[in-house]
Amino acid sequence: MLSRIDLRGPALASLDARGLREKLPRAEFDVEAALETVRPICERVHHGSERDVLDLDEQFDKVRPPQLRVPAQIIAQAVEQLDPDVRAALEEAIRRARLVHNDQRRTDVTTQVVPGGAVTERWVPVDRVGLYVPGGQAVYPSSVVMNVVPAQAAGVPSFAVASPPQADNSGVFAGYPHPTILAACGLLGVEEVYAVGGAQAVAVFAYGVRDEAGETVCEPVTLVTGPGNVYVTAAKRLLKGLIGIDSEAGPTEIAILADDAADPDLVAADLISQAEHDELAASVLVTDSTDLADAVDAAVARRAAATKHTERVQAALTGRQSGIVLVDGLDDGVRVVDAYAAEHLEIQTRDAAQVAARVRNAGAIFVGPWAPVSLGDYCAGSNHVLPTGGCACHSSGLSVQSFLRGIHVVDYTREALADVASMVVTLANAEDLPAHGEAITARATS
Template sequence: MRTIDLRGRELSRAELRALVPRAAMSADEAVERVRPLLEAVATRGEEALRVQAKEFDGVDGHTLRVPPEQIEASLATCPPEVETALRELIARLRKGSAAQVPEARVTTLASGATIRQRWQPVSRVGLYAPGGKAAYPSSVIMNAVAAQTAGVPSLALASPAQRDNGGLPHQAVLWAAALCGVTELYAIGGAGAIAAFAHGVPEIGLEPVDMVTGPGNIFVAAAKRVVNGIVGIDAEAGTTEILIVADEFADPGYLAADLISQAEHDEAAASILVTDAPGLAAAVQTEVMARVEATQHAQRARTALAGPQSAIILVDDLATAVRVSNAYGPEHLEIHTVDNEATLESITDAGAIFLGPTTPVSLGDYLAGSNHVLPTGGTARFTSGLGAHTFLRAQQIIEYDRSALAEVVDPLIALARAEGLPAHGEAVTARFENRD
């Protein structure tokens, strides 16, 4: 991993954002690469999806919509210990997601004047689960359970077709769909899946959705950016990121293991350590080099750790480390300091935060009860991770009786006249005209 030395430098937030590691390919570049793929699906539907499946997934002639009975039958091949783990993930996530559903409230402004606040789920959601370098049944569950907890009535799931599974999505994706009760599943991947959700594909019975959610690589994130506005999106959840803020008391072995755990996702994954302890930085470098060789995906992890998106950043103190983290806005933030709560108080921008030596990011990936679909690429500065709240819309229901309306006639007319909109006031006074 390269080292970026920021010691002795007074840098603004904008300067820090320019200096923190980022992937070589920008989101804008990815948008231009996926736009033709999206347009092809919008205009040519199934034909374009099959062309893209052959080019990107190496699959041809497969069934794009998976029969529901095939989803259910897949559980026969699920190892018992995996099914147990998936069921535990579902149970924990349902509890964590339930806490994200706000209660309906009624505000009484005066006698006979009320505003009811309710939270209405979107009607139909397209859930995306990646399927390139790994299988992601956990992502299926993260999306489906959050949407179900919010009360979304219609769910469609898409995941790339697999050559070694007869053109179906990965077997583990089928298991997760079955356990969550998702019956509408498509063997469609990448940008094409996002376009199919947004525009619909009548030939295969895929109706357009109202919102698209789920993680993916930078091209999936770019596709979501393009369709945003045609449909809603959760966030641009692209290639994974971990940033660790640590002081001299942190365990270098733990930090190295956590950096590698995210690097194994993808060659473009970002692994960053920010510390005020040069000795710790050196120890982590040594641990990373030793541990990465023993991991199954050593080559992939080495590439990610050596890439421009990964680094060890040296700073003067923990306050500066926190400023670096906030400027970066990491998807996953780990805090390993002598006083984690004090460090946490200054953190403002992160997708999910993991405190202390026994709370690794991989816990959040699976069984913490939190959701692992999180904003990447710095978007945690202005958006949150996936949850039941993602699928809910705040709606205000206003009800005034005649007496309550009468109390605000004069100030309402005054405001309407001030804005040059007298008919607004007349719409109120019409309620008090004598029509005899």
């Protein structure tokens, strides 16, 4: 089922960094092409009203919400009706995520550069955040947790959640996001939730929305976080600058670096777990063992045929984005996974912790057979909003830091400025910016 890429022998040694990246499997995800689709949607939200957003809901999600903002009593009912086991699991996920993210809080640091001259770096949360929770082929209350917890730990004073309305909802939840999404919001104390998905949700966050009478329904935000489909990603790219964004999320992906010590059935189960997301999900095994590769192939075929979403899984596993990469040894394997820069990277080898410590590029690393990606998706305490498409070589996953800005506060006395004034003037003149120097010399006579 999984295609194979053979990088053994001279095949890998002959590749430079660009050549290696081009050899590795990757999903097609054309954000640029989607820009022209989302541009008129965003313009309609910008110049329209709540009615236009509800029209877009009806067009794309096949259901018209009773109103854009979900009433507080609907969120409360979702919490009341939540399955007790699901509630307990969500509460434990929240508890563990808070433990990890609370430890990420930054502290202000003051550096005494010279006597009388200091620079303090203050960490200040953004004013308002829009948190996007996707709908699509699955329900993601865990993404509510992953977005909201670090924002709360960072001290963000105002935030809102947007999630697509669900046509399958009935009763009091008809036309609103999935009740489990609403319940997760309620458990986290989120009071501002909007029934809108796709590019229009990003535009609502970026521009804000008024009703037909001109009254504010949703205030604009300064930062938008959370994963979504190609249209959500395209809208984030289009509106970046007007808003800050966490990343341009693409199809989800798992890479597993494994040797002959790995259990092929566990490897297969983990590859399939990621393929379950959607047809573009990437599942990649990198190994120096052909015996393991063969055994994983057999286990994947058996498990894929028996799993619930078998068609989706098989489409993902047979797509160009998935496959088995054969290498000569773990040194080569580390080079390959660093070039791939997976969203999720599992290390299932002997001395897995030592191998994991050598990896430089991954959104999150899962060490050994008892730390599968599924654990990180829900209850490890880590964040599952991670860079995709190779972006883990330069970007990090969502964290408290994502919601903070560092501001340098410069505090110098007259004497401390005088001590360095001539050097500032010299540098200003060297850059042919004499007025910069004059701003210094003017103080010598004041």
